[in-house]
Amino acid sequence: MEKTGATTEMKTIDEISIDHHNKIVTAPCYMMEADIMQVRNNVQKAIEALVGMVP
Amino acid sequence: MKIAVIFSGSGVYDGTEIHEGVFTLLAIKKAGAEAVCFAPNIDQHHVINHITGEEMPETRNVLVEAARIARGDIHDLALFDADKMDALVLPGGFGAAKNLTKWAFSGPEGEINAQVKAAILSMAKAKKPIAGLCMGPTVIAKALEKVAFRPPLPSVAPTRRLPMI
Numbered sequence: 001m002e003k004t005g006a007t008t009e010m011k012t013i014d015e016i017s018i019d020h021h022n023k024i025v026t027a028p029c030y031m032m033e034a035d036i037m038q039v040r041n042n043v044q045k046a047i048e049a050l051v052g053m054v055p
Numbered sequence: 056m057k058i059a060v061i062f063s064g065s066g067v068y069d070g071t072e073i074h075e076g077v078f079t080l081l082a083i084k085k086a087g088a089e090a091v092c093f094a095p096n097i098d099q100h101h102v103i104n105h106i107t108g109e110e111m112p113e114t115r116n117v118l119v120e121a122a123r124i125a126r127g128d129i130h131d132l133a134l135f136d137a138d139k140m141d142a143l144v145l146p147g148g149f150g151a152a153k154n155l156t157k158w159a160f161s162g163p164e165g166e167i168n169a170q171v172k173a174a175i176l177s178m179a180k181a182k183k184p185i186a187g188l189c190m191g192p193t194v195i196a197k198a199l200e201k202v203a204f205r206p207p208l209p210s211v212a213p214t215r216r217l218p219m220i
Binding site for chain 2: 001003004005006022023024025026027028029030031036039040042043044046047048049050051053054
């Protein structure tokens with residue numbers, strides 16, 4: 001991933017990563033061992049953060 | 056508020072991860088926004104039997120398969136217009152790394168679909184927010200490669216059974 005110039009952060013299924021400067025939100029979801037409820041909550045957090053960045 | 060969602064097929068091993076896709080649409084609705092679904096009108100890299108992980112001898116179209124998740128309410132990515140969208144979401148699933156890019160086979164060297172790249176770049180240049188789930192961040196990173204962005208993207212070791220090819 002870092003070969004593209006991106007930087008990475010380790011996150012758990014209960015966390016998301018927010019880059020306020022570039023307005024990019026990322027979430028691990030099924031990248032790791034996770035159940036469907038955890039993924040739903042992780043997606044919810046990411047979309048809430050995304051919507052919060054819309055002026 | 057209109058939030059574009061770019062799907063890459065239907066099914067975790069050769070397309071969009073369906074749970075992530077559906078939860079994205081649900082979360083957008085809960086936020087009071089409107090989801091506008093897109094997918095490229097191209098053939099999938101391949102078709103995977105989701106029980107065995109084996110490749111199946113058939114051809115499927117990314118847009119036609121993604122239309123299953125969107126209940127038919129989906130647009131050809133060729134029609135994407137950043138001016139009409141407020142934000143963009145790239146859900147995960149191996150389709151992101153097999154159909155939108157070739158990350159699953161060639162890593163960051165794998166090429167990205169031109170329409171996908173154009174959509175992400177046009178949103179980024181307009182300073183509109185972008186979200187990536189699971190494999191989605193690899194598509195964003197590839198699209199913004201060699202651009203003056205340094206997005207932090209979550210990286211976690213996959214521990215699940217992940218048939219790559």
